[in-house]
Each structure stands twice: as C-alpha cells, then as structure tokens.
Amino acid sequence: MAIKRFRRSFFARDTHVVARELLGKVLVRHVDKQNLAGRIVEVEAYVGEDDLACHAARGRTPRTEIMFGEAGRAYIYLIYGMYHCFNIVTEEKDVPAAVLIRALEPVTGMEYMAMQRKTEKIHHLTSGPGKLCQALNITRVFNGIDIATSKELFIQDDGFHVEAKDIASSPRIGVDYAGACALHPWRYYVRNNSFVSK
DNA sequence: TATACGATCACCT
C-alpha cells in the first residue's frame, strides 16, 4: 500500500472514530532539516461543550476558538507553565472537539529527539503528551497550523494496521476535576505497547 | 489588577 497523507475529510468525523483510527498512524515532523516520525500509540477524545474535561466546556474563549473551527487544525496549548500538548481538531465546524496525541513509538529521527529531550533512553522520548511535543519541537507557535496541508507537521498512513482487538480504552488521564465526565473511557491506546504513557 | 490552577514531568523518599 502506498503511503497516504490524511486530508481534512479524515478529521471531520466523529471524534472517537478519528481517535481510534489514528492509532498506528504516523505523525511526521519536518524541522531543522530533520525528518522526524513516530507511530501514534495513545490518544484521548475531548468532545463538545457538555464534556466537562474539554477546554471548550465553558464555551468560546480566545483559547478554545480553534476547537470550534475546521477539522484538521492543530490545537496546541501550554500546560503547567512548562509543557505543551498537541491536539488535532475534529468534527464539523462549530462542534468543539479534538483528539489529544498522548504517546508515540519513535520511528525516525531518534537522535534529534534525544537531543531535544536531553536523554538517550528511547522509552523516555515520546511516551507522554508533554514529552512528544518536546521531542518533535512542537510549541504553541504551531497553534492553528493546518495538519491537512502543512509541510512541517502532518499525519500519514504507511499501511500499518492496528486490529480492533489490540485497541484498549480507559478513563482519561488528569481530568479528575470533570465529575462524571472523568469516568468516560475516552482514552484509547495500543494494548501491550511499551511506549504508552504510565 | 489579582488570584487560582491546570489534558505534565522529573526527581525524591
């Protein structure tokens, strides 16, 4: 199967479907003349204004506006004053939703990632949402970038397939404040993959 | 203008 890049129509669908289908796909990053890539092994779905864990739960604000926009855009924000989180906007316009990319299995450019992360340990490079942004040099400068057309940051399908039986789910991480929404099993990950976050 | 806190991580015990 030929390598295929994902366009906007892939992202403009039900967030949970997009989240599950992103598992096994490759996140590609071109930076500093380097070609970096990692296979997506863990994601989380954040869906709508009724989802109390979603940043858009309190409606449109300057920060959340991007999630109300067209699918395929990057939603990147600074968390805890020091780390970035990378999401891809999903669903139709005016439906605030996104998939948080939580962990990658490094594929290409591990040397650069190790330099960014200041560690040689491969399992410490991209096994968490803050870690993978640091490894791939993704910062909020890229907030709003179009994943469907960007040459610097995009998703491709290299033919690798994750079977349904190998997809596990659990409650999302770090959203205990979200009441009943914190219990939704909207975290999806590749079963038994050692790069899934702890 | 002031305040509280978070979709995390590394390091400590």
Added chain:
DNA sequence: GGTGATCGTATAC
C-alpha cells in the same frame, strides 16, 4: 508514594 517547577488562561474583584 509525594512534590516542586512555571506561566497562560479564566475568572473574580
């Protein structure tokens, strides 16, 4: 198991 780092954002005043 616990905690400090560090700052943009939302909210209250």
